[in-house]
Amino acid sequence: MTELFDDPAMVKLWNAYFSEFDKLSAPLGDEGRELRSDLERHVMESIGAQPATGNPAQQLKVALKRLGRPIDYLHPILGERYISRATHTYSPVAVGKGLFHTILAGGGRLLAASLFCLGYLFIAVFAVIALSKPFWADNVGLFRAPDGTIAAGIVAETAGHQEVLGWWSIPIALALAMLTYLLLTKGLGRLIRTQ
Structure with a gap:
């Protein structure tokens, strides 16, 4: 989707953000790819909703900041995915990863x-x-x-x-x-x- 940007700073921001997302969401498979597609649309809508400033890289930075770091919203999703896998396979690795992500997600499940x-x-x-x-x-x-x-x-x-x-x-x-x-x-x- 970076082909939409002419500004190298925007391409760099986009690639940095979504490469981190891809790395973290790899265990989610198709669900991760679907989530990425939704996030990309959300970021583009967020950029379009901002008043024009003449600095598109700054607008992208604001949109990504509003979205939050990938790890923050992926912990609960990954925790659920690994725990669901663990209850079917009884894999100690899946149990450990599920508990790890659930604890780091915080909230009511901590x-x-x-x-x-x-x-x-x-x-x-x-x-x-x-x-x-x-x-x-x-x-x-x-x-x-x-x-x-x-x-x-x-x-x-x-x-x-x-x-x-x-x-x-x-x-x-x-x-x-x-x-x-x-x-x-x-x-x-x-x-x-x-x-």
């Missing part, structure tokens, strides 16, 4: 996305527990103290404690990690649909 991040942190804890058992068998598992209190996970002091689960702590921790992952990822889909 707290919910942060809580989901905390939930995914618990998954990492379960996985660390399972992977640590073969290396620190005496300190990883479910322990009962002589006074009846129970400690689970990686426990520093286990002298006098009874290990309740033994090697079963590995499949139990992995099952808890998997179940938590499935439930959280399904919950992410609901987060997107309800807001």
